[in-house]
Every structure is written in C-alpha cells, then in structure tokens.
Amino acid sequence: MMKPCISADSHITEPPNTYVDRIDHKYKDKAPRMIKDDKLGDVYRVDGMERPITVGLAAAAGKDPSELSIWGSKWENLHRGGWDPEARMADQDQDGVSAEIIYPTVGMVLCNHKDLDYKKACFDAYNLWLAEFCDPHRNRLIGIGQSAMRTPQEGIEDLKSIKALEFRGVMMPGNPGVADYDDRIYDEFFDAAIDLNLPLSFHILTSKQDSFKTRGPKMNGFLSIVRGCQDIMGTFVLGGVFERHPKLKVVCAEADAGWVPHYMYRMDHAYKRHRYWLPAGQELSKLPSEYFRNNIYVTFQDDWVAFQMRDLCNIERLMWASDFPHSDSTWPWSQDVIREHRKGLTDAELNLIVHDNVTACYGLN
Numbered sequence: 001m002m003k004p005c006i007s008a009d010s011h012i013t014e015p016p017n018t019y020v021d022r023i024d025h026k027y028k029d030k031a032p033r034m035i036k037d038d039k040l041g042d043v044y045r046v047d048g049m050e051r052p053i054t055v056g057l058a059a060a061a062g063k064d065p066s067e068l069s070i071w072g073s074k075w076e077n078l079h080r081g082g083w084d085p086e087a088r089m090a091d092q093d094q095d096g097v098s099a100e101i102i103y104p105t106v107g108m109v110l111c112n113h114k115d116l117d118y119k120k121a122c123f124d125a126y127n128l129w130l131a132e133f134c135d136p137h138r139n140r141l142i143g144i145g146q147s148a149m150r151t152p153q154e155g156i157e158d159l160k161s162i163k164a165l166e167f168r169g170v171m172m173p174g175n176p177g178v179a180d181y182d183d184r185i186y187d188e189f190f191d192a193a194i195d196l197n198l199p200l201s202f203h204i205l206t207s208k209q210d211s212f213k214t215r216g217p218k219m220n221g222f223l224s225i226v227r228g229c230q231d232i233m234g235t236f237v238l239g240g241v242f243e244r245h246p247k248l249k250v251v252c253a254e255a256d257a258g259w260v261p262h263y264m265y266r267m268d269h270a271y272k273r274h275r276y277w278l279p280a281g282q283e284l285s286k287l288p289s290e291y292f293r294n295n296i297y298v299t300f301q302d303d304w305v306a307f308q309m310r311d312l313c314n315i316e317r318l319m320w321a322s323d324f325p326h327s328d329s330t331w332p333w334s335q336d337v338i339r340e341h342r343k344g345l346t347d348a349e350l351n352l353i354v355h356d357n358v359t360a361c362y363g364l365n
Contacts, residue, residue, distance in 0.1 A: 009203075060327035
C-alpha cells in the first residue's frame with residue numbers, strides 16, 4: 001500500500017505585504033512590493049533589479065498549456081493556497097498530498113540580488129512571514145528558511161534563527177557572499193548545519209549561472225536551468241566538502257533526477273582519469289559518486305526517468321515533489337502521474353520516493 005505522499009518541493013506565492021510589513025525599517029521604502037500594471041499585470045518591483053518579477057507562471061498549476069503566460073496575471077485570480085494556509089489544506093487534499101516542504105517564489109529570484117545587505121533584509125522578513133504561514137498546520141506545511149550567506153559566520157547565526165523559527169531546512173543562494181562553498185572557511189558553517197540537523201537546499205534559478213540566455217530557441221534556455229544546481233553539486237563533491245563533513249545533507253531541488261547516474265559516472269571518470277592535470281579541490285578517499293549517493297537528495301516532479309533509473313543511483317535519496325503552485329506542477333493530477341510513472345516499482349520502492357526519504361531527510365514524524 002502506498003503511504004501518504006509528501007511533496008519535497010512546493011512553493012508559496014508571496015503576498016503583497018510580505019516584505020513591506022516585516023523588513024528592517026532602513027529598507028522600508030525599497031522593500032519588494034507588488035504593483036499593478038495595465039500591460040504587465042500584477043508584478044513585483046524589486047529595488048536594484050531591472051526586470052519586474054511576474055506572478056503568472058508562479059501560480060499556474062492546473063492550467064492548460066495553451067493558457068500559460070508570463071504577463072497579464074492578476075493577484076486576485078491566483079491560487080489562494082499560495083498565501084492562505086487554510087486554503088492550502090484544501091489544495092493538498094485535492095491533490096492527494098499529506099504535507100509539503102515549502103520554498104519561496106519571489107525569494108528564488110532575490111537569491112541573485114547583487115546587494116547582499118538588501119538580500120539579507122529581504123530574507124529575514126520572508127522568514128518571519130513564512131513562520132506565520134506555516135504555524136496553523138506545522139505538520140503539513142514544512143518551512144524552509146532563507147539565508148543570504150553574506151559571510152560564513154553570519155550564516156551560522158542564520159541557521160540558529162531558522163531553527164528557532166522551527167523550520168526544517170535552509171534554502172541557500174547559489175553563490176555565497178565570500179569565496180565559494182568548497183572553501184574551508186565554510187567548514188564551521190557546515191558543522192553547524194549538521195549539529196542543528198538542517199539540510200541545505202539549492203534550488204534551480206538561484207545561481208548566477210541560471211539563465212535562459214543560451215543559443216537557439218528560447219525553449220533551449222528552459223532546458224538549461226538545471227545546470228546551475230549540477231555545478232553546485234559538483235563543487236561540493238569534488239571540492240571535498242562531503243569528505244570533510246560526511247554527515248552533511250544537501251538537497252538539489254527541482255533540477256530533476258534522471259541525469260544523476262550519468263553525472264556520477266562523469267565525475268568518477270574525471271577523477272580517475274584526469275585528476276592529476278585537473279586537480280579536484282582536495283584528494284578524496286572515495287570515488288565522487290559515493291559522496292553523491294550518500295549526501296545529496298534530489299527532488300523531481302514530472303520525471304519518468306527518475307523512477308526508472310532507481311537502481312543506478314541511491315533510491316533512498318530520490319524525493320518526489322508536486323511543485324505546487326508553479327507552472328511545472330503536477331497539481332491536481334499528481335496521483336495520476338505517480339500511478340503512471342511508478343510502473344515496475346514495488347510498494348516499498350515507491351514509498352521511499354514519495355514519503356520515507358523526505359521524512360528521513362528532514363526528521364519528520
């Protein structure tokens with residue numbers, strides 16, 4: 001029998017007052033805010049960012065593909081469950097989902113803001129709002145706090161604050177404020193994450209490398225958005241982060257999973273054949289694939305290949321997600337998608353992917 005499904009990657013839609021009402025008073029006039037535009041629809045304006053953040057695809061779950069559009073959406077027409085926890089319960093029930101790991105939407109884009117101080121203020125405000133959102137149903141709305149990672153030491157303080165808000169993990173910006181994540185200056189931060197039992201999540205579209213600007217048709221750019229997460233995973237593995245911190249949990253969110261076996265093979269090939277003229281961050285005591293198999297969890301939603309390649313990776317690190325309410329979401333057809341994609345899996349294997357792995361990763365009851 002299949003256990004109740006838990007989405008390992010779902011989102012909220014930040015309401016217009018999220019940042020304005022909670023941000024440090026110094027940034028009150030510059031806080032991200034929603035404006036109504038006759039041509040663009042309702043969009044978020046962010047100080048220091050040239051393009052507004054649209055909400056059309058951020059709450060397009062359940063729409064026909066022909067209806068998807070970046071522009072023109074009105075706040076009042078979006079899924080109320082994106083910001084109302086009571087409405088969210090009905091959305092979960094409709095989709096056959098018992099709980100969700102909650103990520104931001106506007107906050108994803110803010111991960112790439114150039115002003116680290118501004119980013120810090122925004123994330124602190126968002127964390128306060130998210131705690132309010134999750135509070136009525138903390139057994140079903142599992143919050144992931146955000147850290148701006150200006151410095152490793154401040155990152156440790158962020159971890160403590162996030163733990164105090166009863167969140168279960170931390171969403172990291174793809175690029176930290178100092179050096180890169182494989183630098184040893186982050187060792188104390190990783191130790192703190194382990195001690196506090198807070199997995200570190202890296203989501204698509206939160207790295208400087210994530211861009212739709214690529215050759216060919218625009219859709220080709222859509223295919224490239226998983227590469228930033230792949231680069232981060234390679235940095236952690238080859239940079240020796242897991243060698244030094246074998247208990248560290250890292251979540252690769254919404255970058256799919258079907259590519260994992262080949263990526264592990266390529267890392268092993270590079271390390272065995274080319275490590276003397278292309279040195280890794282440090283000498284490793286195991287093959288790179290072993291660190292990936294043990295330390296990295298990957299989330300996916302509509303990825304048939306992920307179910308079929310379970311024997312080529314660590315099935316205990318695969319986590320299904322609905323991505324509600326974003327345009328890539330399987331809502332409200334998640335159960336239909338799972339039934340189709342699970343063919344060939346035993347009940348025990350399926351339960352690992354849709355339930356057991358996420359509870360083990362985040363320490364859920």
